[in-house]
Amino acid sequence: MFGKRLSILLSMMALAVAGAAQTPQHSSPANPLRVFDPTLVDASVNPCQDFFQYSCGNWLKKHPLPADQSYYGRFSELYDLNREHLRGILEQAETGASRTPNEQRIGDEYASCMDLKTLNAKGIAPLEPMLHRIAALHSAAELPALAGDLQRMGVRVYFDMGSSPDYADSTREIAFYDAGGKGLPEKGFYTRTDAKSVEIRKQYLAHMAKMLTLAGEPAAKADADAANILEFETKLADASLSATEERDPQAENHPSDVSTLGGQMSHFSLAAYLKAYGGPASGKINVTQPKFFAALNELIATTPLETQRAYLRWHLLHTFAATSLPESFEQENWHFYSHILGGAEKQQDRWKTCVSRVDREMGDALGQVYVQRYFPPQDKQRTLELTQAIEQAMGQDIQSLDWMSPATKAQAMIKLHGVMNKIGYPDKWKSYQTLTIVKGDALGNQMRVGEYKTRRDLAKIGKPVDRAEWQMTPPTVNAYYDPQENNVNFPAGYLQPPFFSSKEDDAANYGDMGSTIGHELTHGFDDEGRQFDATGNLKDWWTKKDETQFTDRAACMVKQYDAIEVVPGVHLNGKLTLGENLADLGGLRLALMAWLQKADEAHVDMQSKMDGYTPEQRFWIAYAQQWCSQTRPEALRTQAQTDPHAPDKYRTNTILQDMPEFAKSFACKKGDAMVIAQPCRIW
Numbered sequence: 129m130f131g132k133r134l135s136i137l138l139s140m141m142a143l144a145v146a147g148a149a150q151t152p153q154h155s156s157p158a159n160p161l162r163v164f165d166p167t168l169v170d171a172s173v174n175p176c177q178d179f180f181q182y183s184c185g186n187w188l189k190k191h192p193l194p195a196d197q198s199y200y201g202r203f204s205e206l207y208d209l210n211r212e213h214l215r216g217i218l219e220q221a222e223t224g225a226s227r228t229p230n231e232q233r234i235g236d237e238y239a240s241c242m243d244l245k246t247l248n249a250k251g252i253a254p255l256e257p258m259l260h261r262i263a264a265l266h267s268a269a270e271l272p273a274l275a276g277d278l279q280r281m282g283v284r285v286y287f288d289m290g291s292s293p294d295y296a297d298s299t300r301e302i303a304f305y306d307a308g309g310k311g312l313p314e315k316g317f318y319t320r321t322d323a324k325s326v327e328i329r330k331q332y333l334a335h336m337a338k339m340l341t342l343a344g345e346p347a348a349k350a351d352a353d354a355a356n357i358l359e360f361e362t363k364l365a366d367a368s369l370s371a372t373e374e375r376d377p378q379a380e381n382h383p384s385d386v387s388t389l390g391g392q393m394s395h396f397s398l399a400a401y402l403k404a405y406g407g408p409a410s411g412k413i414n415v416t417q418p419k420f421f422a423a424l425n426e427l428i429a430t431t432p433l434e435t436q437r438a439y440l441r442w443h444l445l446h447t448f449a450a451t452s453l454p455e456s457f458e459q460e461n462w463h464f465y466s467h468i469l470g471g472a473e474k475q476q477d478r479w480k481t482c483v484s485r486v487d488r489e490m491g492d493a494l495g496q497v498y499v500q501r502y503f504p505p506q507d508k509q510r511t512l513e514l515t516q517a518i519e520q521a522m523g524q525d526i527q528s529l530d531w532m533s534p535a536t537k538a539q540a541m542i543k544l545h546g547v548m549n550k551i552g553y554p555d556k557w558k559s560y561q562t563l564t565i566v567k568g569d570a571l572g573n574q575m576r577v578g579e580y581k582t583r584r585d586l587a588k589i590g591k592p593v594d595r596a597e598w599q600m601t602p603p604t605v606n607a608y609y610d611p612q613e614n615n616v617n618f619p620a621g622y623l624q625p626p627f628f629s630s631k632e633d634d635a636a637n638y639g640d641m642g643s644t645i646g647h648e649l650t651h652g653f654d655d656e657g658r659q660f661d662a663t664g665n666l667k668d669w670w671t672k673k674d675e676t677q678f679t680d681r682a683a684c685m686v687k688q689y690d691a692i693e694v695v696p697g698v699h700l701n702g703k704l705t706l707g708e709n710l711a712d713l714g715g716l717r718l719a720l721m722a723w724l725q726k727a728d729e730a731h732v733d734m735q736s737k738m739d740g741y742t743p744e745q746r747f748w749i750a751y752a753q754q755w756c757s758q759t760r761p762e763a764l765r766t767q768a769q770t771d772p773h774a775p776d777k778y779r780t781n782t783i784l785q786d787m788p789e790f791a792k793s794f795a796c797k798k799g800d801a802m803v804i805a806q807p808c809r810i811w
Contacts, residue, residue: 134599135609135651135707137644138203138773161205161625164636164750166739176796176803180780183752193758196477198470201757201776202626207605210498210621214483214603217497230493233560234486236567241451241482246568248454252343254571255444255453259343262440268428271436272397276404278440282578283447284308285440286364286424289407291588293612295381295414298664301588303413305389306380307368307420310361311336311446313469314770318358318365322697324765328468333358335464339445340438342456353438360431360439367423371770372704375656377666380416389415392422395429406586451485452571471760489577491601492558495620498603499553503620508552510630511623514637515549515616518645521722525811531677539661539669543652546662548595548615552623553602558584607644609651612664616648627754634730635743638723639750646715646722650811653714654707655682684808685709688786692778694768695761700778701768708773712783714811716751720789723747744793752780 170185181188193200221227221235240246252259258278265274278285288308291301312318312332317325333354340350373379386409390398402409415421445453449461459475466472487494526532526540563580565573588594595613600606603621610617622628628641651657658678661667670678686702689709693699702709727734727743734743741749755776759767764775774782784790786807796803 135611135648135654135657135711137607137647138605161209163626163629163632163640163753164739164746165626165753166741168753168756169749174800175794176791176800178781179748179752179784179790179794179802180755180777183749183780184756187753187756188758191756191758193760195473196475198466198472198763199757199759202754203605204757206621206624206626210502210603210605211480211483213498213502214487214494215479217494217501218483218486221497230490230496230560233563233565234490234493236565237489237570237573238482238486240566240568240570240573241485242478243568243570244455244478247452247570250571251454252445254569255343255448258444259441262437262444265433265437265440268395268433268436269397271428272399272401273404274440276401276406278444280405280579280582281575282581283443285443287421289405290585292414293593293664294383294412295377295612295666296383298612298660299593301591301593303386303407303411303589304416305413305421306416307364309364309443310368311357311443312361312365313766314371315365315368316370316769318362320769324697329358331464331468335460335468336442338460339449339457340442342460343441343445353435353442356432356435357439357442360427360435363423363427364420367417367420369417369420371772372701375704375707375772377656377659380414381666382415382418384413384415386410386413389413389421393425395425406583408586408589411590448571448574451481452574469762469766471762487601487603489574490560490563491603492554493560495553495602496557499620503552503602503623506630507620507623511551511618511628511641512549514628514642515551515618515645517722517726518642518649518718519544519547521718521725522646522649522811525718525721529811531681532674533671536670536674540653543614543662543669544649546614547649547652548613550596550598550615550617552618552620554598555596607648609648609657610664611652611657611660614652614660614662614664616645618645618648633738633743633746634723634726635746636750638719638726639747640754642719642722643712643716643751644754646718647711648715649718650711650714651707653811654710656707678810681808681810682706682710684806685713685786685810688782688808689774689778692774692782694764694775698765698768700774705772705774709783710810712774712779713786713808716783716787717809717811719751720747720787742793744789748784748790748793752784755780 168184168187170182173182173185175182191200197204218234218238221231222239223235224231227235261274265271275285279289286309288306290304292304294300294302310318317328336354336357337347337350340353341347345353369379386398386402399409445457446461449457451458462472462475466475522544523541526537526544529537532540560580564576593613595615598617598619599610600608600617600619602619604619605622607616607618607622609615623641627644628637658670659666659668661669686706688702689700689705690702691699732743736742738746757776759775767773767775773779781802785802785804786809788807791800791803
């Protein structure tokens with residue numbers, strides 16, 4: 129599903145670099161992961177001055193940042209454990225005469241990825257047919273068909289195209305055409321003029337040149353090609369929206385049709401591209417960034433073919449470098465994207481990368497076994513009960529708002545009651561019947577997976593939206609809200625300690641997983657999600673006065689996060705992170721409301737102590753401990769410039785500064801760092 133605006137709990141940058149420590153402390157009978165863990169608290173820190181350090185200080189001491197990681201936190205701990213489980217499944221699936229077709233696919237793909245000897249022996253020979261075709265390009269008229277063939281196998285050149293629900297009718301899938309075709313993470317990496325950004329572009333040039341030389345180009349030619357590629361990609365970036373601008377669905381709502389876009393792309397035959405790619409040759413589409421496609425059309429006409437050939441070669445190599453080409457390509461890919469941009473000091477073990485690859489490629493085949501082994505039915509039921517309690521609290525919160533009119537409240541309640549709860553795993557598993565996996569052919573397998581996913585995605589266009597489909601695999605340690613389908617999604621891999629446990633009290637579970645559930649629900653009403661109605665259509669259901677009230681209150685959080693300097697000279701972008709910040713704050717407030725109501729019904733003694741803490745204190749510490757983590761400065765810089773999530777320290781301290789109830793629980797006073805004069809609040 130393409131172009132889908134998923135409001136995701138955890139930074140995808142963090143997920144991309146998450147992995148096992150060199151000596152991971154996995155959950156075990158002697159060292160179990162806990163939702164509330166008093167041994168992680170550093171009592172030498174004043175909780176009213178730095179609650180993140182107070183709640184996580186001992187965790188930080190126990191978990192020095194591994195050399196192969198840019199980020200490591202509690203999500204990484206569980207991700208490690210899940211990945212060990214998946215490794216066991218895959219190693220079992222590698223052999224056996226009675227393997228099911230899916231076991232054959234996932235086992236042979238894992239074995240192929242792990243077979244470095246074969247990868248190194250083959251070199252780039254498997255890419256030679258496509259490299260020869262690129263080299264033989266002698267006319268711009270050949271580019272559309274070539275681009276379509278490359279995109280079909282997963283090489284995202286020039287732009288992106290795929291299926292997504294129609295903004296005007298969320299029950300139907302249409303084709304979305306979006307900006308793309310760049311190798312750096314975000315527009316600003318091409319356009320910022322500060323010294324660090326200039327340095328990164330120089331390192332990107334060196335990286336592209338090195339990849340091209342590994343593929344056989346003479347060094348001088350590779351240097352010249354890299355410079356031309358950067359110039360071309362910079363022009364694509366100049367015509368693209370920024371990461372902040374892309375958060376506004378109205379800015380990307382430009383309905384059109386294939387015929388109209390084809391007429392506008394006078395130098396790029398859309399018909400030839402679609403024939404090669406397999407997309408529909410007619411029908412309604414959404415062109416998310418018209419300015420980009422106008423610029424691309426001119427660039428196709430004015431850019432020398434030599435530059436086009438170099439650009440296509442680079443993206444072909446880049447796409448397959450991580451796990452399907454010889455070690456030298458893998459190492460160079462790691463050096464730029466993980467070391468330079470993320471700060472990691474060493475590469476991960478190969479098996480970790482290969483497990484992640486199979487989960488990414490055939491997540492339902494792998495996830496089906498994972499769920500059977502590690503996600504009992506009672507876990508699904510207790511998560512549903514918690515979700516329903518948080519939803520009830522949201523209804524009460526909406527009705528109590530003094531700034532929202534009755535008319536808008538009525539629409540908000542309709543949207544809330546329309547939320548679909550998806551917990552653990554899909555009701556219907558994806559079929560991989562048409563996907564061929566060949567043992568010993570890692571690159572060919574990746575190409576075939578790319579084509580399988582492309583065909584599957586394009587087949588949705590013109591058909592009803594399948595609201596039961598998941599956009600995350602069952603073992604994933606994350607969660608998301610989908611505004612165009614109005615549903616919340618909590619994969620099985622996430623619903624276990626250190627985030628949720630039937631063995632721990634409600635204070636801990638509501639502070640941690642309850643705040644996550646509230647986070648995802650609040651996304652339906654954040655600055656982006658609030659623009660979609662109960663059915664997922666992009667439709668204004670607010671009164672003008674209420675919209676103004678919302679915007680004024682949201683401005684408080686924009687200002688608050690703009691002021692945070694994460695590394696010297698780099699501040700957070702309050703507009704980029706607004707949706708996640710609103711969801712963090714709203715989600716925690718909903719969790720508190722739901723828990724206090726349940727505690728009142730259960731006659732919980734709020735003065736009693738367990739492990740030395742009152743129930744309220746346990747609630748706040750459990751919330752904070754989910755964010756215990758360490759991140760390298762390089763990764764923090766990249767995150768601040770590209771990611772809608774604030775770093776974990778601020779998802780703790782800044783959010784709690786906006787919760788006066790927290791200050792009361794720890795007797796914090798005016799003048800303490802965790803107490804601010806004017807807390808922000810919307811929901």
